[in-house]
Every structure is written in structure tokens, then in C-alpha cells.
Amino acid sequence: MASLPKRIIKRLVSDPVPGITAEPHEDNLRYFQVTIEGPQQSPYENGVFHLELFLPDDYPMEAPKVRFLTKIYHPNIDRLGRICLDVLKTNWSPALQIRTVLLSIQALLASPNPNDPLANDVAEDWIQNEDGAIATAREWTKRYAKPN
Amino acid sequence: MGNVPGKLDEENAIRSGRSYSTSDTTRRNSASVVTGRAQRASSLVGTILNGRTRSDSLMHGHSSNPYKRKSTKEKERLKEKHAKELVVKFDECVDGGFLAPFGCFGLDKLDYDARVVKGLIVDRKLAPFYLPLDDFDPEWTRKEVVKVVDALPLHAPFEEDTDEYDGVATGSLADDDFDSLIDKTLSRREQRKHRLKIFNARLYKKRIAWQEKENERYLDKKLETRSGGSRAAGLLMSDDLKVALYTHGTECPICFLYFPEPMNKSRCCLQPICSQCFVQIKRAPPHFPHDEEDTDVQDEEKDPNLLVSEPASCPYCATPDFGVTYDAPEERRVGVLAPLPGTFVLSVPSRSELFKDTNSIGRRGSVPADDPTVVKSDTIRPDWQIELNKERMRLARRSANATAIHVSNQLVDPSHQNVSTHTSTSVPRSEFTPTSLSPRDLEQQMIDHAIRLSLAEQKDSKRSRNSNHR
Numbered sequence: 001m002a003s004l005p006k007r008i009i010k011r012l013v014s015d016p017v018p019g020i021t022a023e024p025h026e027d028n029l030r031y032f033q034v035t036i037e038g039p040q041q042s043p044y045e046n047g048v049f050h051l052e053l054f055l056p057d058d059y060p061m062e063a064p065k066v067r068f069l070t071k072i073y074h075p076n077i078d079r080l081g082r083i084c085l086d087v088l089k090t091n092w093s094p095a096l097q098i099r100t101v102l103l104s105i106q107a108l109l110a111s112p113n114p115n116d117p118l119a120n121d122v123a124e125d126w127i128q129n130e131d132g133a134i135a136t137a138r139e140w141t142k143r144y145a146k147p148n
Numbered sequence: 149m150g151n152v153p154g155k156l157d158e159e160n161a162i163r164s165g166r167s168y169s170t171s172d173t174t175r176r177n178s179a180s181v182v183t184g185r186a187q188r189a190s191s192l193v194g195t196i197l198n199g200r201t202r203s204d205s206l207m208h209g210h211s212s213n214p215y216k217r218k219s220t221k222e223k224e225r226l227k228e229k230h231a232k233e234l235v236v237k238f239d240e241c242v243d244g245g246f247l248a249p250f251g252c253f254g255l256d257k258l259d260y261d262a263r264v265v266k267g268l269i270v271d272r273k274l275a276p277f278y279l280p281l282d283d284f285d286p287e288w289t290r291k292e293v294v295k296v297v298d299a300l301p302l303h304a305p306f307e308e309d310t311d312e313y314d315g316v317a318t319g320s321l322a323d324d325d326f327d328s329l330i331d332k333t334l335s336r337r338e339q340r341k342h343r344l345k346i347f348n349a350r351l352y353k354k355r356i357a358w359q360e361k362e363n364e365r366y367l368d369k370k371l372e373t374r375s376g377g378s379r380a381a382g383l384l385m386s387d388d389l390k391v392a393l394y395t396h397g398t399e400c401p402i403c404f405l406y407f408p409e410p411m412n413k414s415r416c417c418l419q420p421i422c423s424q425c426f427v428q429i430k431r432a433p434p435h436f437p438h439d440e441e442d443t444d445v446q447d448e449e450k451d452p453n454l455l456v457s458e459p460a461s462c463p464y465c466a467t468p469d470f471g472v473t474y475d476a477p478e479e480r481r482v483g484v485l486a487p488l489p490g491t492f493v494l495s496v497p498s499r500s501e502l503f504k505d506t507n508s509i510g511r512r513g514s515v516p517a518d519d520p521t522v523v524k525s526d527t528i529r530p531d532w533q534i535e536l537n538k539e540r541m542r543l544a545r546r547s548a549n550a551t552a553i554h555v556s557n558q559l560v561d562p563s564h565q566n567v568s569t570h571t572s573t574s575v576p577r578s579e580f581t582p583t584s585l586s587p588r589d590l591e592q593q594m595i596d597h598a599i600r601l602s603l604a605e606q607k608d609s610k611r612s613r614n615s616n617h618r
Binding site: 008058060091094 | 254257401402403404419425428429432461463464466
């Protein structure tokens with residue numbers, strides 16, 4: 001099993017995705033530090049979000065574990081950075097790769113879904129006062145997701 | 149399943165007949181080699197088939213009722229037997245692959261029915277477990293390919309020191325009885341846990357030892373062949389076979405390892421998948437339908453009959469009831485129920501090209517799940533229905549226990565008269581209809597139920613104590 005992460009890293013490096021980086025940790029090749037740029041024309045534009053990604057022993061039969069480290073105002077991401085995304089849970093398939101997962105997360109930033117919320121207060125805000133919620137998301141992005 | 153060995157015997161006869169008359173390698177070989185090969189092949193087949201028959205009868209003898217609770221010893225025996233089936237043996241070769249997977253996976257991931265899978269591989273209905281390459285360079289010369297394949301072990305090296313079994317005393321593996329290793333100062337429950345831990349650590353070490361023994365046999369045979377031992381020749385793959393296997397390989401899209409063609413193909417969208425990945429794809433464990441997940445009701449409070457387990461879906465296109473088909477390469481038919489792997493000759497260089505072409509032309513459309521050529525995820529885990537039922541029963545027991553505890557608590561506190569609204573959620577819906585009963589009736593019914601349960605439990609524990617004594 002030890003050889004598995006090595007091949008995955010190679011795949012990531014040889015096939016990089018614009019706006020997304022994933023670096024394996026020196027001590028633990030199953031642990032990645034990830035950054036995702038906020039998609040253009042979304043409230044997260046110009047922000048750089050840090051995430052952590054962990055490949056469990058059962059990967060790829062089990063989904064990788066991903067969590068936002070940067071604070072973000074989003075109806076499908078809660079205060080602890082946990083993400084409500086089908087491909088990370090019931091719709092995971094072993095044919096999906098790290099890059100597809102990260103692309104899905106980027107897509108989730110582009111299109112928040114307040115009707116299937118994880119952060120209930122944010123979702124409520126989003127439904128009742130979308131403009132205000134987007135403004136808050138924009139402000140949080142400016143405050144917490146500063147590019148280095 | 150019981151008829152598998154019989155069917156195989158029949159096919160064995162048909163196949164060995166055919167391989168004599170049609171295989172051109174046979175004609176080219178001297179008569180003595182042919183007889184030697186035939187003998188060896190039949191004894192090999194005999195071992196595998198006998199092994200299967202034997203294990204079949206063993207299985208039937210002990211578990212005619214799959215719902216009967218097995219003793220710890222029985223469970224351990226079955227687990228060990230399964231682990232033994234996962235050892236890769238060089239002389240269990242089918243078309244250049246093997247009957248057990250290469251990778252180091254925990255037994256929980258390889259919990260498929262090993263006898264079913266071996267049977268399917270021997271029947272050429274599922275690709276054998278080929279030894280994977282980390283990488284393949286199309287620039288490699290014939291010599292280099294042979295060298296790379298020769299350097300492959302039969303099985304990925306096991307990690308000797310795992311965190312999981314660190315510090316677990318395993319005693320002597322030769323000694324079957326390890327009761328003395330269990331900490332007797334612990335509670336019964338803890339002792340049982342301790343036993344399981346020791347058993348698993350011992351089994352892990354045993355797996356390493358068993359595989360190590362096969363590796364040594366393989367190495368010995370290699371050395372013998374190299375030093376010109378004629379008796380050994382033929383059992384190992386010929387260089388031609390190594391080249392034929394690996395020069396036209398492909399990458400499994402799931403594990404990214406490089407395998408010989410042809411691969412298994414998903415029945416729905418015709419995507420390749422190696423056998424090692426295929427055997428790990430299974431139904432999700434029994435769970436409640438997902439749309440109910442958000443409600444705050446505890447699992448114990450739901451109707452156990454609502455537990456479901458959907459068939460695995462295709463990892464590529466999400467079509468339910470995942471299955472694969474496999475077109476075995478006729479011109480590379482060696483090993484079990486076929487000529488020895490060492491006799492394979494690449495006669496015409498264009499041969500593998502030919503096979504490649506027919507393979508890509510012969511792409512068929514998708515195949516329904518019940519097609520006889522399809523091997524479904526459920527085919528290799530035929531026990532899924534039993535497992536689901538067991539989980540339902542377990543949950544029903546747990547919820548009944550919770551009810552009993554709940555009722556006894558109320559009996560202690562007589563001020564608790566109005567129970568109907570409170571308990572209705574914790575009772576399986578099918579058993580009680582609390583709204584139509586007065587609180588008193590309900591209470592009586594629950595007490596009866598609790599008594600029945602405790603009696604049943606007593607009987608159960610008595611039985612297991614008896615079987616432990618034996």
C-alpha cells in the first residue's frame with residue numbers, strides 16, 4: 001500500500017489543475033495541504049482558501065477526507081470547515097481522483113446550494129437575503145482568504 | 149454453489165481434450181514433455197478442485213444454517229481458512245496471472261468469497277490476478293521486459309511492524325492454543341476483545357509466513373530452472389509469455405497500476421478494471437435510506453426492516469448492479485486447465501498484434517446484469533442477503549433491549565404513568581401500536597416482552613457457554 005500515494009502524487013503533478021494546488025506532507029504522504037482559488041464571478045473571487053485532504057487507508061475504495069482550514073461563509077460548509085458534497089459521501093466512486101474532488105469543491109464555491117445546507121444559519125441567511133449573504137461571503141473572503 | 153466442482157470436472161475433461169488437439173505448442177513439443185505436462189496439469193487441477201470440494205463439504209457441515217451463531221473458535225477457523233485462500237502460489241497460474249491478489253490489503257477489504265473468485269478465474273470468466281507493474285516504458289526491449297517481470301515478487305511485501313498490532317503478544321504461531329496469552333484479570337467482555345486482538349495479530353503474522361513460504365518455493369523453482377533442471381521447466385512462465393503479457397498492457401483507472409490486457413470490462417460502460425480493484429467493490433453496509441438520515445431519530449428507534457443495502461454501482465458510470473465481463477485470451481491459455489506456462493511460445497510476432505486488433509474490434513455493447521457472462525459484485529459476495537438479515541436481527545434485538553431497560557426504569561418510578569407518547573418512538577413500529585392501547589395495557593405488554601427477551605437471552609448465553617466448554 002505504501003506505493004499508492006507515490007503514484008497519486010505523480011498523477012497530480014503531471015496533470016495540474018489551474019487554481020488548485022495540492023502538496024503532500026513530508027512526514028505523511030497521505031496528508032495533503034491544498035489551496036483552491038475562489039472561482040471568478042463568485043463571492044469568493046480573489047480569495048485563496050486553504051484546505052487539508054487526507055487519504056484514508058481504504059482510499060480509493062473510500063472517499064478522501066477534505067476540510068476547509070480557511071474560514072468561509074458558505075451554506076454547504078460549516079464552522080469547522082466540513083463540506084457537504086455528495087461525491088465526498090454517498091456518491092463517492094473509486095474512479096474519482098483527488099483532482100476531480102478538488103474540482104468539485106471549486107464548483108461548489110461557484111454555486112452554493114442553500115437548499116441542502118450544512119451550515120443552517122448561513123443557508124437561512126442565503127435564502128432570505130441573498131444579496132446580504134453574498135456581501136458577507138465577499139467580506140469574509142477579503143478578511144480570511146488573503147492570497148500570500 | 150454446491151455444483152461448481154462438478155461442473156468444473158466436466159469442463160476440465162472437455163478442455164484438456166481440446167488443448168491436446170488444437171494447441172500447436174503441444175505438437176511442437178516432444179512426447180515426454182507432453183506427458184509430463186499433462187500429468188502435472190492434472191495433478192494441479194486435482195489439488196485445486198479437491199481443495200474446493202473439501203472446503204465445500206466443510207462449509208456445509210458446519211454452517212447449514214447461516215443464521216446460527218458461530219462460536220468464537222469456529223469464526224476464527226473460518227477467518228484463518230479465508231486468509232489461507234489469499235496466499236499467491238506460483239503454480240496456481242491462469243493465463244499468466246494468479247488466483248489471489250497481489251496487494252497487501254486487510255482481510256476486511258478482501259472479504260469476498262475466495263472459492264467463488266478462484267472458480268471464476270479458472271473458468272476464465274474473470275481476469276486472473278496479474279502481477280502489476282508500477283510503471284511501464286514502451287521503449288523497453290524484450291530483454292528489459294523479461295528482467296522487470298522476473299524481478300516481480302508474487303505478492304507485495306507485507307509491512308512487518310504495523311501500528312495496529314504493535315505490542316500485541318502473539319506467542320508461538322505453531323501453538324494453536326493461545327488462551328494463556330489472554331489477560332484473565334479483565335472482564336469477560338474485555339477478554340473477548342483481547343482474544344480477538346491477539347487472534348488478528350497472529351493471523352497477520354501467519355499470512356506473512358504463509359506467503360513467505362510460497363515466495364521461497366517460487367525462488368527455489370526459479371533457481372532450479374536457471375541451473376537447467378529439466379523437471380522444473382514449464383512450471384514457470386516462458387520469456388515469450390512474459391513479453392506477450394506485458395508489452396501490451398494497460399493501466400487500471402482505479403489503482404493506476406499497469407496490468408496485462410485484456411482487463412475485465414464493466415458490463416455497462418465497457419471501462420477496464422483490474423481484478424484486484426473489482427473484488428474490493430461491494431455493497432455499502434446495511435443502512436437506513438439516506439433521506440431519513442437528517443432526522444434526529446436514533447438508529448435503535450427505527451424499524452429494522454427498513455434497513456437497506458443497495459447493490460454496488462459502477463464506479464465509472466454509476467449504473468446500479470455493477471458487474472464485469474472478461475474475454476479470455478485464447479492464444480495465451482496456459483496454467484490451470486491448460487498447457488504449462490513454460491510451454492508458451494510467441495510463434496509469429498504479429499500474434500499479439502492480432503489479438504490486440506480483435507480485441508478492439510470485438511467491443512460489444514453493454515450487457516444486462518443477469519447475462520450469464522457477467523460477474524457481478526454480488527456474485528463474489530453471495531452472503532450479502534444473510535448479512536443484511538443478520539444486521540436487521542441485531543438491530544431488532546438492540547431496540548428490544550432498549551425498550552426493556554426503558555420499561556424497567558419506569559417500573560421503578562411509579563409516578564411515570566403516562567408512557568404512551570414517550571415510548572412510542574423507541575418501539576419497532578411493527579410490534580406495537582401504542583395509540584390504540586391504554587397506558588396500563590401497554591405497560592403489561594412491554595413487561596411481557598421484556599420477560600420473553602430476558603428468557604431468550606439466558607437461553608442464548610447458556611448455549612454459548614456450553615459450546616465454549618466443548
